[in-house]
Amino acid sequence: MSSAYRPDALIATDIDAYLAQHGDKSLLRFITCGSVDDGKSTLIGRLLYDSKMIFEDQLEALQADSKRVGTQGQEIDFALLVDGLAAEREQGITIDVAYRFFATEKRKFIVADTPGHEQYTRNMVTGASTADLAVILIDARKGMLTQTRRHSYLAHLIGIRHIVLAVNKMDLVGYDQAVFDKIVADYREFATGIGIDAFTAIPISGFKGDNITALSENTPWFAGPALIEHLETVPVGAADHARPFRMPVQWVNRPNLDFRGFAGTVAGGSIKPGDPVRILPSGRTSTVSRIVTFGGDLAQAGPNQSVTLTLADEVDCSRGDVIAAADAPPQVADQFQATIVWMDQEDLLPGRAYWLKLGTQTVSATVQPPRHTIDVNTMAQLSARTLGLNDIGVAEVYTDRGIVFEPYADSSDLGGFILIDKLTNATVAAGMLNFSLRRAQNVHWQAVDLDRNHHAGMKNQRPAVIWLTGLSGAGKSTIANLVEKKLARMNRHTFLLDGDNVRHGLNRDLGFTDADRVENIRRVGEVAKLMTDAGLIVIAAFISPFRAERDMVRAMMAPGEFLEVHVDTPLADAEARDVKGLYAKARAGDLRNFTGIDSPYEAPQDPEVYVDTTRLTAEQAAELIVEKLIGPG
Structure with missing residues (x-):
């Protein structure tokens, strides 16, 4: 230098x-x-x-x-x-x-x-x-x-x-x-x-x-x-010191069998040995035994200090949990109102699953259509269906499980989050949690005595979802129908969900924009999940053009219960069939957002079953799918 x-x-x-x-x-x-x-x-x-x-x-x-x-x-x-x-x-x-x-x-x-x-x-x-x-x-x-x-x-x-x-x-x-x-x-x-x-x-x-x-x-x-x-x-x-103690756990320090500590940075308040603490989201309590640092034990730790805490009891605590003052813990919820600053070139797709990272917690989350966006010149609240680059909006955010949080106004550490695209790993938004929704506190899971294993045992089968994806006209519905018939002859209990059929009822309010396609698949995934809970084998035939939504449905199911079937047909062949006349309308400009023409199709990268319709007949494809599900006859 x-x-x-x-x-x-x-x-x-x-x-x-x-x-x-x-x-x-x-x-x-x-x-x-x-x-x-x-x-x-x-x-x-x-x-x-x-x-x-x-x-x-x-x-x-x-x-x-x-x-x-x-x-x-x-x-x-x-x-x-x-x-x-x-x-x-x-x-x-x-x-x-x-x-x-x-x-x-x-x-x-x-x-x-x-x-x-x-x-x-x-x-x-x-x-x-x-x-x-x-x-x-x-x-x-x-x-x-x-x-x-x-x-x-x-x-x-x-x-x-x-x-x-x-x-x-x-x-x-x-x-x-x-x-x-x-x-x-x-x-x-x-x-x-x-x-x-x-x-x-x-x-x-x-x-x-x-x-x-x-x-x-x-x-x-x-x-x-x-x-x-x-x-x-x-x-x-000064405000950080006055707040109750909070420390998000970054990692569990276990160098040997004689030491187990929880490392993190103090986000607020102070802590000293002997203080009672609560582990969230589990709610278990204990007391602090030691405050360990590289330079030796501390008598007290405060905001922004990186420390390792050891506890008096063997409690379940891992990365993403929060150690907090026992008498003043933060909240746990899975539904929020949030203010979001959109930071990506691609617009928000309401209903699409993104990774939400808040402190050391990472969960899957969906954003609902915005309540409004904010005009920074006039402070007017404008109606909006999505968020574009640099938009600031207020929307509801749902997470797949409860997270530990505080309103951003009280704590940026436990109230500020980012959204990450699951496919690209790009940070697409920054957000601030304003409050949890009242219904998040009022709605609870009702315990039942007969679970999905009981329902499946009565039917003598393992629940599964067979998800057929491909271009319009690829032959998904034809193959799905044959698959169900073959399974019926084997005394399997099934139900067929077809893309066109569900739009006559469950999804009749949805169009064909990217956002509506996302919501279409989300709803179908939830129905398929309920049907597998009933012990059924569900056969779903949907264009489902986006990998993110197919992965979302896969994540709803138990491991091994989701079979993705790519019904691969060249666009020219699918267009030549055009049984419903949809490609002709799309080419004429009378049908917008049509997959393969002016809306993209993201082919599966590693499906459980690949069907090349230029080599296999519909009967052969159905046989291949059933064999994958049941095993060789």
């Missing part, structure tokens, strides 16, 4: 002294956000420069880059310190979230420079998710813009309660107080409307350094504080 450009700054030989000097200081995480070209990167570069966090080689590269991109004279383009991607430097914009560390005599800081472009709003949400404070920048020449409103709303929504309104580029408007006052008044009107009770307004010039580390002579009408002074004095962390 090279020496820094100022004699009193950090150099390689001072690392240990530097860490000792700053190790016990409080840490403030904050973000800079706003519209494109409001000066976010320049401000962070200025903060790094003024806090002596630039080294000689960095300074030399910065000066060279500043000349290359056209900065006049000896001036430094501070934005280049933060804009690390080549695309960012070439376009002069921020794309990725850039995290930088710096410190003053009073506090340590981690700052996230978030993108201003609307298409990168998801990056801004990522940066804001761990921040204590948001610096909202406004170009003094432009005033309030859409992204100013969007980022302010998101910062407040995510739970950031310390807001700094930094009116930047005051040097370009002659440090005019009237311009500053007008922007502050406009922002106050908007902020009050979205629930921001207070904010600190500061006129600055990130490029010139006005009111960054000290008050500027160019704004004698401004009494302060300077930006750094304000950042050094904002209170952080």
Whole structure:
């Protein structure tokens, strides 16, 4: 590491002294956000420069880059310190979230420079998710813009309660107080409307350094504080200490038979040996025996400390469980109202199963059609059937089992979640749980004496679902009918669910959009599950074009009870048959969202049975399926 450009700054030989000097200081995480070209990167570069966090080689590269991109004279383009991607430097914009560390005599800081472009709003949400404070920048020449409103709303929504309104580029408007006052008044009107009770307004010039580390002579009408002074004095962390104890379990530490501890990071409150705790969702109770760390046992642990707890009793506890104060535990539920920020190019498909990750818990979840979306300009609630990129909406979320949670307003650790696409593993949304639905607490499983094993035993068979999928006209219904007849001759108890037939009753309210197709298969899967509980062999013939929904139905069944059958017919052959005339309508534009024409079909990747209809007759295909289910005759 090279020496820094100022004699009193950090150099390689001072690392240990530097860490000792700053190790016990409080840490403030904050973000800079706003519209494109409001000066976010320049401000962070200025903060790094003024806090002596630039080294000689960095300074030399910065000066060279500043000349290359056209900065006049000896001036430094501070934005280049933060804009690390080549695309960012070439376009002069921020794309990725850039995290930088710096410190003053009073506090340590981690700052996230978030993108201003609307298409990168998801990056801004990522940066804001761990921040204590948001610096909202406004170009003094432009005033309030859409992204100013969007980022302010998101910062407040995510739970950031310390807001700094930094009116930047005051040097370009002659440090005019009237311009500053007008922007502050406009922002106050908007902020009050979205629930921001207070904010600190500061006129600055990130490029010139006005009111960054000290008050500027160019704004004698401004009494302060300077930006750094304000950042050094904002209170952080007090609320976490006042909350009841919570620690999501990250892993079970079992190095030998003599030690069993539960490792995680304390999300709130404090804990000490002897304190009673409750394990959720099971509800079992115990007391803390030890608080173990790499440096030795602790007498007490508090928020953000990573520890291993040992308990006095042998209780069932694993990753995803939450250890909490015994007398003030969080809630457990499986149905919620949530606010969701959609972050994927592909729209939300209501009813599709996504992975929901909340802390150390991962469950399967479905999102219902949104109650409404929110217009960040007017705060109007708009009706919507789905969520698109950067949309903010309120919807109900159902999980496949109860999860431990608290409302996001009380705890971001147990109230904030992400949704992950099961096929691509892409993070598609970030969300905040508002509350559990009342029906989630009022509806319980009713215990019955005769279970599915009894029903299956009476029929002398093992329940199963034979799921035939393929293009329209592939021959699914014909093969399914033959399969049922063959099983009937073997005295098997069956029921046939056909795609067209269920749309006359159960699913008559559904169309053929992607979202309706998802709901169609979800309902059929639930019916098939109930029928297997009755001991039946269910034969389902559905186009079911999406792998995610076929996998969803498979997950409903017991292992080995779901047989996926791919009835594979070339599109040209299926279209040539066109018994129902559907392909002709689709080609003419009279039938929208038709699989194989203007709607995709995702073929099974590893089906239990593969039927190539160019080689097998329907009779042969049915025989193959029955043999797979029952075994050789």
